[in-house]
Structures are given as structure tokens and as C-alpha cells.
Amino acid sequence: MTSESSGRVRDDTARRGTTAGGGATDPATEAFVAHRNLLFTVAYEMLGSAADAEDVLQETWLRWAGTDLAAVRDPRAYLVRITTRQALNRLRTLGRRKETYVGSWLPEPLLTTPDVAEDVELADSVSMAMMLVLETLTPTERAVFVLREVFDLDYDEIAEAVGKSPAAVRQTAHRARAHVAARRPRGAVPPTRTRDALDAFRRAVETGDLQGLLDILAPDVVLLGDGGGIKQAVLRPVRGADKVARLMIGGLMKQSAAVSMEPAHVNGHPALVLRLDGELDTVMAVRFDDGRITGLYAVRNPEKLTGMRRETALHR
Numbered sequence: 250m251t252s253e254s255s256g257r258v259r260d261d262t263a264r265r266g267t268t269a270g271g272g273a274t275d276p277a278t279e280a281f282v283a284h285r286n287l288l289f290t291v292a293y294e295m296l297g298s299a300a301d302a303e304d305v306l307q308e309t310w311l312r313w314a315g316t317d318l319a320a321v322r323d324p325r326a327y328l329v330r331i332t333t334r335q336a337l338n339r340l341r342t343l344g345r346r347k348e349t350y351v352g353s354w355l356p357e358p359l360l361t362t363p364d365v366a367e368d369v370e371l372a373d374s375v376s377m378a379m380m381l382v383l384e385t386l387t388p389t390e391r392a393v394f395v396l397r398e399v400f401d402l403d404y405d406e407i408a409e410a411v412g413k414s415p416a417a418v419r420q421t422a423h424r425a426r427a428h429v430a431a432r433r434p435r436g437a438v439p440p441t442r443t444r445d446a447l448d449a450f451r452r453a454v455e456t457g458d459l460q461g462l463l464d465i466l467a468p469d470v471v472l473l474g475d476g477g478g479i480k481q482a483v484l485r486p487v488r489g490a491d492k493v494a495r496l497m498i499g500g501l502m503k504q505s506a507a508v509s510m511e512p513a514h515v516n517g518h519p520a521l522v523l524r525l526d527g528e529l530d531t532v533m534a535v536r537f538d539d540g541r542i543t544g545l546y547a548v549r550n551p552e553k554l555t556g557m558r559r560e561t562a563l564h565r
Contacts, residue, residue: 280324281313286564287325287400288332290375293563294395295336295388296343297356297380299556308335326406333392333410340388351478353486355548356380358515358532359556365517365563366440372517374399375563377534377546380516382432386425393418394425400565438537444512444519446542447535451510451521457498466490467541472497477550480530493545513557522557529554 274282281288288309292302309331321327347354356377366372373379374395383391392411396402404415404422411418446465453461472493476482487493501508506525513522515534523531532554536544548554 276318277314277316280318281310281328284325284328286562288328289561290371290563290565291329291332291395291400292336293359294374294380294383294399295333295340295391297384298343298553299357299359299561300552301339301343302336305332305335305339326402329396329400329402330406330410333396334412337388337392337411340391344388351476352482352484353473353475354384355473355475355546355553356384356516357553357556358520358534358548359561359563360559361514361517362560362562363514366514368517368565371399371563371565375516376434376518376536377516377520378434378536378544379429381544381546382429385432386428389413390421390425390428393421394429397422398426398429434536434543435538438540440519442540443535443537446537447512447519447521450535450542451512454497454501455510459494459498462494462497463490465542466493467538467543470541470543470545472545472547474547475550475553477552479551480549482547482549497545515557517563529557532557 285306288306289302292305293299296302296305309328312331312335313328316327318324358377359375361375365375383394386394389411393407396407396410397404402410404418407413407422408415408418413421449461450465452458453465468490469488470490470493472483472487474482474484474487483496487496504525507527509524509527510533511522511524513520513532515522515532518534520535521533522529523533530549532548534546534548535542536546
């Protein structure tokens with residue numbers, strides 16, 4: 250779905266973007282292409298789904314292509330406004346879809362380009378742990394928080410995007426900021442430290458080193474699995490280091506296929522990719538607090554793994 254939607258946007262912009270003489274692009278296409286990665290990032294942070302974010306971009310392009318550019322003072326702000334409104338509409342639909350989802354719903358992991366990790370604030374905002382925190386906000390709170398805290402839009406711009414007054418947006422931003430602050434990971438962890446911990450985690454799982462795994466996991470660690478009813482996964486959160494460690498080691502031991510665990514850069518952070526007989530099976534992201542793993546997020550639903558086929562560029 251992601252590749253199809255992305256293809257529709259590219260094909261449509263290509264058709265509209267070439268003149269009869271061939272080659273030159275029109276102003277609408279140039280503006281859309283220039284801000285495309287930004288618009289995708291806005292939509293993805295609001296939705297947690299690359300497939301839905303691509304569909305939002307398609308809807309944004311269709312509305313943008315029919316806009317009188319002479320009346321647009323700031324193409325970037327105008328495009329962000331369209332994208333936000335479309336993402337809000339889809340976020341409410343997505344909420345109803347999650348109510349019937351089988352097991353835990355996790356954000357769709359993305360294989361990200363190296364430059365995402367270099368922007369610490371952006372990487373933090375798209376981390377699996379933060380995306381799950383954003384899931385606890387209302388749709389409007391999420392839109393306001395993302396636009397203000399991640400993209401640094403002013404309150405007047407956000408007000409136009411979400412259809413609220415600037416005063417109401419300020420109150421919503423304050424409420425959302427406090428809500429997120431109480432739930433976000435405690436302190437940034439350097440990527441090298443995360444990679445070292447993941448290497449130790451991988452070795453412990455592969456060798457069946459239970460004590461080694463317990464040394465890395467926080468006592469109150471939580472494992473969430475997302476199989477979407479398509480692949481087997483834990484249906485409820487598994488809590489506690491001993492339970493999680495035994496489940497991880499036992500699950501790997503039961504596999505009859507050739508299993509490999511490889512490092513990858515997912516959502517701007519080091520993560521692990523599990524392959525069975527060379528085929529992508531699971532993306533494992535983690536949350537760190539105070540030097541230990543407090544959250545493990547295992548995405549197995551194959552419909553959510555399309556973002557791992559190629560690197561995705563995210564920008565603010």
C-alpha cells in the first residue's frame with residue numbers, strides 16, 4: 250500500500266509537472282516536491298503508519314494541485330495545513346480501526362536514513378517509544394504537540410491547521426506537553442550505548458544466556474508484540490524481566506528455520522531485525538531508561554514491514 254500510494258503521488262506530480270515542451274516543472278509541483286519529506290514526516294508522526302501517511306500525501310497533492318497559487322503567501326505553511334487536516338481525518342478513522350485490531354497495535358517501523366539520527370530532536374520524536382506515547386494523546390492534542398514541539402510552528406499557524414483559536418491551541422499545547430513529559434523516556438541515550446546494549450541483548454538471546462539477558466533488562470521491562478492477527482505474537486503485554494527473558498530465549502529456540510538477528514537503523518535509532526531463512530520476520534525496537542531496556546517492541550505484522558524495504562528520509 251505504501252509503495253502504491255507513493256507511486257500514485259510520483260506519477261501524478263510527474264504528469265502535471267512537465268510542460269508541453271517537456272522537462273520544466275510547474276510551481277505547484279516544485280513546491281510539493283520540495284516539501285514532500287517534511288509533509289510525510291508530519292503525517293507519519295500523527296498517524297504512526299507509513300501507508301496511511303502516503304495516502305495523506307496523495308490527498309494533499311490532489312488538493313494542492315487545484316489551489317490558486319497566486320493566493321498562497323507561504324507554500325510550506327499551506328501544505329502543512331492541508332496535510333494536518335487530512336491526517337486528523339484519517340487519525341480518527343484509524344482510531345476506530347485500532348478498536349478491532351488483534352493484539353497490541355504498534356507503530357509501523359521505518360528503515361531511516363543516517364541523517365535522521367543526526368537530528369536528535371527529530372530522532373527522539375519518531376522513536377518507537379515516543380510514537381507510543383503520542384498514541385495516548387487525543388487526535389487534536391497529537392497534532393498540536395507534533396506541529397509545535399517537533400516542527401516549531403507558531404500558534405497562529407497551528408490554529409489554522411487544526412481549526413481552533415490560537416488561545417485554545419496554547420492550552421492544548423500545554424496539556425499535551427505535560428502529558429508527554431510524564432510518559433516519555435527519561436533522558437537521551439547515545440546511539441553507541443544503545444548499539445552496545447542491543448549487541449549484548451542479541452548475544453544473550455542467541456546463546457540462551459538467561460543471566461546475561463536479565464542484566465540488560467530492567468526489572469519492570471514490558472514486551473509488546475504486533476502480529477495483527479496474521480503472524481503469531483503475544484496478544485497482551487508481557488511484564489517483568491524474568492518472563493520477558495524466558496519468552497525471548499524460548500521463542501528463538503523453538504524456531505526450526507535458520508534465524509539471524511541483524512542491527513538496523515529504525516525510526517532514527519538502533520534496532521534489531523530478525524530474519525527466518527533470510528526473510529524479514531520481525532523488527533525489534535527498544536526503549537531505554539537509566540541505562541537498561543524498559544520496553545521491547547516486536548513488530549511481526551507483514552503489512553507493517555513494507556517501510557523496511559528501503560530507507561525513508563524524514564525531515565523537519
